[in-house]
Amino acid sequence: MPPAPRQPEDHRDRPxxxxxxxxxxxxxxxxxxxxxxxxxxxxEVVLVEGDNGAGKTTLLRVLSGLLAxxxxxxxxxxxxxxxxxxxxxxxxxxxANGLKPELTAIENLRFAAGLLGLRSGLSPTTxxxxxxxxxxxxxxxRTLSAGQKKRVALARVLLAPVGLWxxxxxxxxxxxDGIQLVNRLLENHANRGGAAxxxxxxxxxxxxxTPRRIALRGGNPGGGGPAGGSGFSRxxxxxxxxxxxxxxxxxxxxxxxxxxx
Amino acid sequence: MNxxxxxxxxxxxxxxxxxLAGRIMPWCYGLGLVLGLVALYGGLVLAxxxxxxxxxxxxxxxxxxxxxxxxxxYFFMAANAFIALVWRIKLSEVLAMxxxxxxxxxxxxxxxxxxxxxxxxxxxxxxxxxxxTSELVLLFLYLGVIGLHxxxxxxxxxxRAAGFLALIGVVNIPIVHFSxxxxxxxxxxxxxRLMGPSKIDGSMIWPLLLMALATHVWFFGSxxxxxxxxxxxxxxxxxxxxxxxxxxxxxxx
Amino acid sequence: MKPGSTLxxxxxxxxxxxxxxxxxRGDAANPILFALIVVALFPxxxxxxxxxxxxxxxxxxxxxxxLAGLLALDTLFRSxxxxxxxxQLVLSPHPLSLLLxxxxxxxxxxxxxxxxxxxxxxxxxxHLAAPLRGLLPLALLLATPLLSLLGAVCVALTVGMHRxxxxxxxxxxxxxxxxxxxxxxxxxAAQAGLPFAAPLLWLGAALVLVLVLAPLACxxxxxxxxx
Numbered sequence: 001m002p003p004a005p006r007q008p009e010d011h012r013d014r015p016x017x018x019x020x021x022x023x024x025x026x027x028x029x030x031x032x033x034x035x036x037x038x039x040x041x042x043x044e045v046v047l048v049e050g051d052n053g054a055g056k057t058t059l060l061r062v063l064s065g066l067l068a069x070x071x072x073x074x075x076x077x078x079x080x081x082x083x084x085x086x087x088x089x090x091x092x093x094x095x096a097n098g099l100k101p102e103l104t105a106i107e108n109l110r111f112a113a114g115l116l117g118l119r120s121g122l123s124p125t126t127x128x129x130x131x132x133x134x135x136x137x138x139x140x141x142r143t144l145s146a147g148q149k150k151r152v153a154l155a156r157v158l159l160a161p162v163g164l165w166x167x168x169x170x171x172x173x174x175x176x177d178g179i180q181l182v183n184r185l186l187e188n189h190a191n192r193g194g195a196a197x198x199x200x201x202x203x204x205x206x207x208x209x210t211p212r213r214i215a216l217r218g219g220n221p222g223g224g225g226p227a228g229g230s231g232f233s234r235x236x237x238x239x240x241x242x243x244x245x246x247x248x249x250x251x252x253x254x255x256x257x258x259x260x261x
Numbered sequence: 262m263n264x265x266x267x268x269x270x271x272x273x274x275x276x277x278x279x280x281l282a283g284r285i286m287p288w289c290y291g292l293g294l295v296l297g298l299v300a301l302y303g304g305l306v307l308a309x310x311x312x313x314x315x316x317x318x319x320x321x322x323x324x325x326x327x328x329x330x331x332x333x334x335y336f337f338m339a340a341n342a343f344i345a346l347v348w349r350i351k352l353s354e355v356l357a358m359x360x361x362x363x364x365x366x367x368x369x370x371x372x373x374x375x376x377x378x379x380x381x382x383x384x385x386x387x388x389x390x391x392x393x394t395s396e397l398v399l400l401f402l403y404l405g406v407i408g409l410h411x412x413x414x415x416x417x418x419x420x421r422a423a424g425f426l427a428l429i430g431v432v433n434i435p436i437v438h439f440s441x442x443x444x445x446x447x448x449x450x451x452x453x454r455l456m457g458p459s460k461i462d463g464s465m466i467w468p469l470l471l472m473a474l475a476t477h478v479w480f481f482g483s484x485x486x487x488x489x490x491x492x493x494x495x496x497x498x499x500x501x502x503x504x505x506x507x508x509x510x511x512x513x514x
Numbered sequence: 515m516k517p518g519s520t521l522x523x524x525x526x527x528x529x530x531x532x533x534x535x536x537x538x539r540g541d542a543a544n545p546i547l548f549a550l551i552v553v554a555l556f557p558x559x560x561x562x563x564x565x566x567x568x569x570x571x572x573x574x575x576x577x578x579x580x581l582a583g584l585l586a587l588d589t590l591f592r593s594x595x596x597x598x599x600x601x602q603l604v605l606s607p608h609p610l611s612l613l614l615x616x617x618x619x620x621x622x623x624x625x626x627x628x629x630x631x632x633x634x635x636x637x638x639x640x641h642l643a644a645p646l647r648g649l650l651p652l653a654l655l656l657a658t659p660l661l662s663l664l665g666a667v668c669v670a671l672t673v674g675m676h677r678x679x680x681x682x683x684x685x686x687x688x689x690x691x692x693x694x695x696x697x698x699x700x701x702x703a704a705q706a707g708l709p710f711a712a713p714l715l716w717l718g719a720a721l722v723l724v725l726v727l728a729p730l731a732c733x734x735x736x737x738x739x740x741x
Contacts, residue, residue: 027415030498064605067741092605096598102537103530114526115606398688405685409671412681421738422671426685429667429731433688440692447699
C-alpha cells in the first residue's frame with residue numbers, strides 16, 4: 001500500500017480497503033451469517049459483535065479468503081477476492097495463534113517476517129518490544145502464558161506490511177494492560193491509514209474512539225443482537241449495522257452506514 | 262446467459278433435477294431388468310457350451326459387463342467431479358458421489374465373479390493376474406473416495422474433496438494398469454490367460470453386449486435413485502424438500 | 515511496506531521446519547525404528563534360512579520403508595494445522611504450491627533420507643544379494659520422493675480430521691502401487707539377471723512429472739480441506 005499519511009482525514013477519498021456485498025455463508029444449508037453489506041475504509045476500525053456461534057470467526061475466515069462465501073462478493077482495495085488469488089493486503093489473527101511452541105518468540109516472528117515481509121521501520125525485536133514483551137526474545141513460546149502468546153501473535157500482525165487487519169477476539173486472554181495495548185495498536189494502525197475488523201463477544205470492547213459495529217445474529221435464534229429490529233428469519237441472519245454511539249467524535253469518514261462511499 | 266446455460270441452470274437446480282430423476286429412474290430400472298433377463302437367457306441358455314471351459318465360461322456374461330461398468334462408473338464419477346469442482350454445480354457433486362458406491366459395487370462383483378471363475382479354471386480362488394490386480398486397485402480407489410466423502414462433515418466440502426481424489430484416480434488408473442501389466446510380465450509363469458486368442462462366437466457376443474447395455478441402464482437408474490436422496494439431504498432445510506416431506510407424511514396419515 | 519520475496523519466504527519456511535525437526539529430534543528416529551521392526555519380523559515369521567530371506571529381501575525392505583513413510587506422513591501438516599500456522603501459510607502472498615514443495619522437501623529430507631541411509635543395513639539383515647546393495651538405495655532414492663509427494667496430496671485432503679490414519683492409508687495405497695511395482699520390480703529384475711534400467715527410468719520420469727504436479731495438487735487439496 002502507498003505510504004501512510006498522518007492525518008486520518010486524508011483517507012476519506014481513497015477506495016474502501018474492504019468491501020462486502022451481499023456476503024452470506026451457509027453450511028449444510030444452515031445459514032451462518034449474512035447477507036452482509038459493509039465497507040471498511042482506511043482509518044476505520046469496525047467491531048463485529050455477536051454471541052458465541054453467531055459466525056464471527058467464520059466471517060473473518062471468509063473475509064481473509066480462507067473460506068469461499070456461499071453468495072456475495074468481497075473486494076479488497078477494489079479488487080475482487082478469489083481463492084486462487086489471495087490478497088497480500090490482509091493479516092489475520094485467529095483463535096489458533098499460529099505460533100510454534102518449540103520455537104522462541106523471536107524465531108516465530110522471524111518466520112512470519114520471512115513469509116509475509118516486514119513493515120518498514122520495524123524488526124522482530126522492536127515488534128516484540130512494541131507488544132510489551134521486550135526481553136522475551138529467546139524464550140520458547142511453549143513456556144509463555146496464554147496472554148503472552150496472544151501478544152506475540154499480535155506482534156506478528158504488527159510486523160506484516162499490510163493495510164487490513166482481521167483480528168478474531170484480540171482481547172481474549174489479555175489483562176487490562178493487554179487490552180489497552182490492543183486498543184493502542186489499533187489506533188496507531190488506523191492513524192497510519194490502515195483498517196481493522198475485530199470481533200468480540202462483548203466482554204471487552206474497543207474503547208478508544210468509537211468504532212462502527214456490525215452485529216451478527218446468526219446461528220442460534222435465541223441470541224439476538226443488541227438491537228431488536230426485524231423478526232428473525234430462518235434463512236438470513238439479519239445484519240445490524242449502526243454507527244458508533246458518538247458519530248460526531250468519529251475521526252474517519254462516516255458518509256453512510258452502508259459504507260459504499 | 263445463453264439458452265444452453267439457462268437450460269443447464271434450470272435442469273441443474275435441485276428441485277427440477279429431483280423431479281426429473283424421479284421420472285426417469287423407473288424406466289431405467291425397468292429397461293435394465295428386461296434387457297438383463299433377456300441377456301441372461303441368451304447367455305445362460307441359448308449360447309453354446311465352450312469346448313474348453315464348458316459351462317463355467319458363462320460367468321463372463323456377468324463378469325465382463327460388470328468390469329466395464331466398474332471403469333465406466335469411475336469415469337462418470339470423475340467427469341462429474343470435474344464439473345463440480347470447476348463450475349461448482351451442486352447436481353454434479355451429488356451425481357459424482359452417487360456414482361461411487363454403485364461403481365464400487367460393480368467392481369466388487371467383478372472381483373467376486375472373477376474369483377468364482379478362477380476356481381474351476383485355475384484351481385484357485387485368487388490369482389495375481391494383471392486384470393484382477395488392476396480391478397482390486399480400482400476397488401481401493403472407490404473405497405478411498407467413499408471413505409473421504411464419509412469422513413468430512415460438511416457435505417459440499419466432502420463432495421469437493423472426494424471429487425478431487427476421484428480426479429487424481431483418473432490419472433492413476435492407466436498408470437496402475439500399465440505398471441501391473443509390466444509387473445505381471447516380470448513374474449511370468451503364475452499367469453493363466455483368461456481370454457485366449459480363441460474367437461468368440463456370435464451367439465455369445467450378443468448376450469454380452471445386451472448385458473452391457475442392461476448394466477448401463479441399471480447403473481443410471483441406481484445413480485438417479487441415489488442422486489434423489491443426495492439432493493434431499495443436501496437441501497434438507499429448503500422449502501421444496503419440506504413440501505415433499507410434509508406431502509408424503511400427509512399422504513401416509 | 516512491501517511483501518518479502520518468494521525466495522525469502524521459502525528460505526524462512528525451510529529454516530523453520532528444519533529447526534522444528536531439530537528441536538523434536540527425538541521423534542526423528544521413529545520411522546527408522548519402525549522400518550527396523552517390520553524387517554525384523556519377517557525372519558521371525560518365515561524362518562532364518564538365508565536363501566529364502568534373500569529372495570524376498572529387496573521387496574520387504576521396500577515395503578518396510580513405504581510403511582514407515584506412511585506412518586511419518588501424518589506429521590507433515592498436523593502440527594501446522596493444529597497451531598494455525600497452516601492458515602498463515604495459505605494466506606501468505608506467495609504461491610502456496612511452492613511453499614508446500616519446500617515443506618515436502620524438508621519432510622523427505624528428514625524422514626525418507628535417513629531411511630535410505632539405513633536401507634543397506636536393513637538389506638543385510640535379510641541377506642540381500644550382493645548385486646543389489648547399490649541398486650536398492652538407488653531405487654529408493656527415486657521412489658521415496660515420489661511417495662512423499664503423492665502422499666502429501668492425500669494428507670492435504672485429510673488434514674482436518676482427527677483419526678485419519680486408516681483413511682490416509684486407503685487413499686495413498688492406489689497411488690503407491692505403481693511406485694512400489696517399479697521400485698521393487700527393478701531390484702527383482704536385477705536379482706533375476708534381467709535388465710532393470712527401464713523401471714528405474716520410468717520412476718525417474720514419473721518423479722519429474724510428479725515434482726511439478728504434486729505441489730499444485732497439494733495446494734488445491736489443502737484449499738479444499740481448509741474451507
